Amino acid sequence: SxxxxxxxxxxxxxxxxxxxxxxxxxxxxxxxSDSTTDTDVGNGDGDDNGGTQQAPDEVWMEGRAFNPGNLEVEVGTTVTWENKSSEVHTVTSGSNRTYDELFDSGNLSPGDTFTYTFDEVGQFDYFCRPHSGMTATVTVIDNG
Ligand SMILES: [Cu+2]
Structure with missing residues (x-):
C-alpha cells in the first residue's frame, strides 16, 4: 500500500x-508568522496599540523619562506621546514644573496616548506632574 x-x-x-x-x-x-509590522509608523494618530517602532513624531514615556528628551518637529506636526512604562505619567506644558496652560494630558496610564499639534515655532518645555525629574522639550521649526 x-x-x-x-x-x-x-x-x-x-x-x-x-x-x-x-x-x-x-x-x-x-x-x-511575520507580525512585526507597526501600522502606526509616521501618521501620529495615536492608535499605535503597542507597536515596537517609534515614529519620528512620537515621544515615549519609558521608566521615568521622556524619550527623546528633545524632539524637533516641523511646525504643524501632531506629536503623540505614548506611555510605554508601568507607571502613571502626565504630559504638562511649562518650564520649571509650572503649568503654562498650553496643554495637559491629565493622568496617562500604561499604554495610554496623548496628542498635541504644534502650530507655532518655538521651544516648548513640558514635564510630568508626579515625577520631579521628568522634564523634556519639543522644538518646533519652520523649514519653509
Ligand atoms: Cu512621570
Whole structure:
C-alpha cells in the first residue's frame, strides 16, 4: 500500500528525509508568522496599540523619562506621546514644573496616548506632574 511505501522510504533514508521534512515545515511556519509590522509608523494618530517602532513624531514615556528628551518637529506636526512604562505619567506644558496652560494630558496610564499639534515655532518645555525629574522639550521649526 501507499502507507507501506512511505514507511519504507522513511526508514531507508531515516535522518536526511525526516530532517528535510522538518525544515520545510519550519520554513513554512516562519513565513506565515511575520507580525512585526507597526501600522502606526509616521501618521501620529495615536492608535499605535503597542507597536515596537517609534515614529519620528512620537515621544515615549519609558521608566521615568521622556524619550527623546528633545524632539524637533516641523511646525504643524501632531506629536503623540505614548506611555510605554508601568507607571502613571502626565504630559504638562511649562518650564520649571509650572503649568503654562498650553496643554495637559491629565493622568496617562500604561499604554495610554496623548496628542498635541504644534502650530507655532518655538521651544516648548513640558514635564510630568508626579515625577520631579521628568522634564523634556519639543522644538518646533519652520523649514519653509
Ligand atoms: Cu512621570
Amino acid at each position: 501507499n502507507t507501506n511505501a512511505w514507511r519504507n522510504i522513511l526508514s531507508k533514508s531515516k535522518p536526511p528525509l525526516i530532517i528535510l521534512l522538518m525544515m520545510l515545515v519550519f520554513i513554512g511556519l516562519a513565513g506565515c
